[in-house]
Amino acid sequence: MLQISQRGIEMPASPIRKLVPFAETAKKNGTTVYHLNIGQPDIETPKQCLDAVKHYDIKVLEYSHSAGNESYRNKLVSYYAKNKIDITANDIIITTGGSEAILFGFMTCLNPGDEVIIPEPFYANYNGFAIEANVVVKPIASSIESGFALPPIEEFEKAITPKTKAIMVCNPNNPTGYLYSSAEMKTLEEIVLKHNLFLFADEAYREFCYEGIHTSAMHLKGAEQHVILMDTISKRYSACGGRIGAFITKNKEVLNTAMKFAQARLSPPSYAQILGEAAVDLPDDYFNTTKAEYRLRRDTLIKRLNAMDGVFCPNPGGAFYAMAKLPIDDCDKFCQWLLESFSHNGATVMLAPGTGFYSTAGKGLNEVRLAYVLNVESIQKAMDCLEAALKQYPGRK
């Protein structure tokens, strides 16, 4: 018998996508499914970005530079400058989505068996990239009661071993929506300096902050050599299918090493680099409109959730996610039940089970992640469904 690899066995199936067949069946049976389960925004991709691709006149669709087009990297410098992130084009490698930036970070900085500390709940695919790179995720708990704030410094220090090489944060956070304060970012700076660790900063949702301002890991001037920024245009410009991200660091040894991984896969996708470059020219108020829309949705969602009996959802400061605690026995069962056995006025809601965002077994059992990527009217209807569902669900607690 041919055997697949151990890492292939250990690789987690997407905790969100495993429910897809149940959603498909529900739809085939005529039920409307409100998708709050996935971070696919319905916000339109800016027309001038789509048009840039339409007007991209070439004879040959050539490989780009392995680090991405120089013109795009030069433009990005001005985007980051607006966010007080002071870098040059030579500090940037354009990647195939934020995903590849994360993988490059793990591959470049950690040996097999090395550890990266991540506050949980965290973006489920970090687990997958960790298994690909054969590195170990050490979760430390952030709690829904504290709104998923950064765990205290002692919790990090308890988790640090001789194998620890990095701390990773997503800010604003997916799945919790938590926006780390400037003081919390300072704490992280202190820890990585004291223990000589890398700081991986996934800032995919930088532009979506509703309470307070965003402190980038790149603002931590004392930790410049420690910080690797993992970025993407997917959420910023509603351009998920483009698969364009960025790996950014002032640490030249890290950048040069990541560049070897970039060379092996030749180049990032050409078309969406054109889109990304055009996006830098969007008017300064572009994000205001998008942010106002997301804020309205957030306010609608959080208000409805907390008005339901037995439900608690902290108010997320950023991104477009919220983690809510529900009065249920098991979120995986509940999310499947919503699709398989429930409907309300011909509709139901698809949510992401909380368990998928924890690597500690047994955690998140009564939590779900909601992505507010639908308009307010749809969110209202989805909340009607959830409210009715919680009254009927046999596993209610």
Next chain:
Amino acid sequence: MLQISQRGIEMPASPIRKLVPFAETAKKNGTTVYHLNIGQPDIETPKQCLDAVKHYDIKVLEYSHSAGNESYRNKLVSYYAKNKIDITANDIIITTGGSEAILFGFMTCLNPGDEVIIPEPFYANYNGFAIEANVVVKPIASSIESGFALPPIEEFEKAITPKTKAIMVCNPNNPTGYLYSSAEMKTLEEIVLKHNLFLFADEAYREFCYEGIHTSAMHLKGAEQHVILMDTISKRYSACGGRIGAFITKNKEVLNTAMKFAQARLSPPSYAQILGEAAVDLPDDYFNTTKAEYRLRRDTLIKRLNAMDGVFCPNPGGAFYAMAKLPIDDCDKFCQWLLESFSHNGATVMLAPGTGFYSTAGKGLNEVRLAYVLNVESIQKAMDCLEAALKQYPGRK
């Protein structure tokens, strides 16, 4: 001091791209550089493929399915059927270039420390993907004297250890241009069945066969569960920048496992999937024109090379590469010297040093790879340069 990873240190820099700064300097100094060093075809991307992207009307650039658009996978079935490769849409995962298909193959089928046997010289980036996946490449020698034919079965059997999990071939071959015969493919089938190994088949150059017909690994009906086809549209349609490839296998366990890696990175690039889908509708004679052009170039190149004193180049049966033996001391020095210290009528030629395609140290020292991706006139001029250079090069042997 922050330390990068051991695999980061071991990761090879691109053997081709390291000469780029010397080429840039030569150009700045006014020298024309004929690029025979890289597999970036000058053949135009078919207009109807580029137009499909221009006419792609969307409001939101969404994630595609992790396995790629269903409509594209359905179309691809008919492309493969024309090549007598009998698969369904469910046997295909669309990947980000052929590169990702190779990485998925290594990750899915091999544990860290497991071995893959590859006839050398081989495509240099296999080394990089092997390091990323922490697997060991065991080269077995194919020789320029035999035109880089498949090594005899005994050579494979000598290299097989309990750690061997797969054999990998590129057919037609990059860098040698060798086209494996049906008998050689049968030999591979025999070995993988006897020793229970996977057979990784990189068929990026399938459509470019000049002598005899292409035998795909997917034609080996007895080894269906063993074969993983790693494909790409980059060379087929001159669409390298699109970053669209495919991971194809009838082995469901392998496909389902690779799918978990595909889910972690969410989706392949959307735009170039549209291009790839349009390419399947190209007229049946599309490849005839391209092939005739490449054949003409090949004939020109090989004739010129073998007419030079001390040069030997076997006639490649496919792809658009040739490996030539030159009367030189060290190909890395020679290729650098061509860019740094030589010109002929204001021009020089950039070649890929043979050493980069061998993992056995010391091999390929007097070999270079030439990609015939320029028109006949440019190839003639490039050969004028090479001929003159070999007369002047201080390290001539």
